[in-house]
Amino acid sequence: MWSLLLAALLTMSLAMQAAAQARPESFADLADRFSPSVVNITTATTVAGREEGSPIVPEGSPFEDFFREFQDRNRGDRAPRRSSALGSGFVISEDGFIVTNNHVIAGADEISIEFFNGKTLDAELVGTDEKTDIALLKVEADSPLPFVSFGDSDLARVGDWVLAMGNPLGQGFSVSAGIVSARNRALSGTYDDYIQTDAAINRGNSGGPLFNLDGEVIGVNTAILSPNGGSIGIGFSMASNVVKGVVNQLQEFGETRRGWLGVRIQDVTEDMADAMGLDAAKGAMVSDVPEGPAMEAGMKAGDVIVSFDGVEVDDTRGLVRQVGATQVGKTVRVMVWRDGKTETLKVTLGRREEAEAEAVPAAQPGAEVPLEKDLMGMKLSSVTSDLAEQLGIDADTEGLVVREVDEMSDAYEKGLRAGDLITEAGQQKIETVADLETRVEEAREAGRKSILLLIRREGEPRFVALPIGDAKDE
Known part of the structure; x- marks a missing residue:
């Protein structure tokens, strides 16, 4: 009995070792099985010929006749010529859909597909997506084609x-x-x-x-x-x-149709999270809300998107990909962090391609009382007509213009520069330096280590969290 038990344990041990060390002895079976679905792609493109340039020797030079003869002999180089390129692809359906890279077929007049067995077919371009560098082709074959499937x-x-x-x-x-x-x-x-x-x-x-x-x-x-x-x-x-x-x-x-939320966003940093009372530096900070789906749903600059369509948002990159992969016209629940608590908004997504074609302008803020003061390592001023002209903004724009930044200050380290416009502090609009001082004092009384500022540079919004320890008159 003990011998049987020992044999069983030995067998199990060997099996576990074999499983732990398992690796393919050869890939030949996989290559044989799927190679018929992999194709070579050849493209042909018409390339414009070289234009005749200016004379390469001065007029009257003793070499003028020689170079004119040389140009005449090579005049054919200026005619349009054919250029070819090579790439790869693979069949994804028996009726002839083929996937490849967009850069393989970009600008091609002719696309030829060579199969593993040597057969060649012409392909038609179904559609492309430059953002992911993917293209879809189609060939017409006399019989079903071997194909492969996508995995997870x-x-x-x-x-x-x-x-x-x-x-x-x-x-x-x-x-x-x-x-x-x-x-x-x-x-x-x-x-x-x-x-x-x-x-x-x-x-x-x-x-x-x-x-x-x-x-x-x-x-x-x-x-x-x-x-x-x-x-x-x-x-x-x-x-x-x-x-x-x-x-x-x-x-x-025949084209992509990506979801569009309609916000400008940036990643949440540790000091920004502290300034807003967030437990962790996660989510996507909304820096601007132009006209679009998010504005219609009530989203505001300063909101932090923490969840989209039931999925937790870690950073801006993940949110952009998730929104883009969501169906256009779908109504989704978007959870935001606002004023120290979460709120859920219902947003009906638009289409990103249409929004990009329209080039939605950034929202601009309104009016200011003339005043200038040193604060938090910056020389700040209200918007004057001269400053407005220099910055290319409306003279009645609300906010504070950064006139100078001390290179030894936290403001400089955080990227603030002369010419920046501060429009919000502590997620509230500011019109004067006194407003900013009030917001700083409120943040200090609330136990914050930093204050969140909304900065606009050439119309583009960005949030920056500045330590309030430096908040003193200079």
């Missing part, structure tokens, strides 16, 4: 095995393996959510799929970080959970 990129963990497939450097179909090196990377876009991987990605891999070991696409290979243009083990794939939403909209509308 949020389940990908740092250290998981991944495979990158594509057409690196125009060499044809290729597979490289690596791991997820990092998650949630941002490069330059508003909606960036990149998976970083050390799987070899080179030029030509753009638009190809990044697979997990279940054969699901969890990313679209988009960019590399490299000092010399080659792979150094730092590649970026746009997460599939972002791509899926974009592709669905491109399929349905």
Whole structure:
């Protein structure tokens, strides 16, 4: 009996060790299974020829005839010419929808798709999204095409095995393996959510799929970080959970339709949280509310958005992505922190693309009593006609103009500069220096270490929290 028990324990121990050390002996089965769905993309673009420039030698020079003959021989260079580019992509449906990067096909007159078996088909552009660098193509085939499916990129963990497939450097179909090196990377876009991987990605891999070991696409290979243009083990794939939403909209509308809240926002810092009585530096501070959905719902500058549609807001980046992924026209509950407590607003989202096309102007505040004084490391003044002209604002604008900033002050360290306009203090409008002094004293009596100021620079609003320990006449 004891021998049987010992054998069972030994078997369990070996099984646990095997599971802990489990790793694929080969990726060949995955490559064989999904390679027919990965395609090479070739584009052709008409490039304008070079214009004839001014003479490169002075008139009358003994070399004039020589250079005129040289220009005549090369006159053909000024004619339009064809340029080609290479990239990768993958089929996502049996009826021929193909995903790739926008930069692979941008400006192309012709798009040709080469399949793993060597067959070539012309593709039509369905739609593109520059913000995520995703494009959707369509080919017409005689029979159903092999395709792959998207997985849940949020389940990908740092250290998981991944495979990158594509057409690196125009060499044809290729597979490289690596791991997820990092998650949630941002490069330059508003909606960036990149998976970083050390799987070899080179030029030509753009638009190809990044697979997990279940054969699901969890990313679209988009960019590399490299000092010399080659792979150094730092590649970026746009997460599939972002791509899926974009592709669905491109399929349905031929364009993206992102939700729009209609606010200008900034991250909440530790000192801002302290100035407002927040427990933690989380959420998105509303710095301005132009005309739009948020204004109609009663949102105000100074509100901190702590929850959107039932999801806690950590920072501005997360909020922007969540709003953009929400259906246009949907009414959502937005919880804000205002005057020391939470309030819930119902906002019916607009469409971001339409709002961007309209270029909504920033709201501007109203009138001021002439006065100048040194306070909190700044020389402050009311708005005069001369200052208004210098700053490009209305002469009846409310607030205080920052005339000078002591470079040794907290105000300078926080980024305030001469020419800034302070329109609110402690989330209340100010018209005079006396108003600001009153707000500072109220904050001190409330036990605050900082006071929140709303600053406008060239019309753009921004909140700054200044320590009130320096709040004294200078």
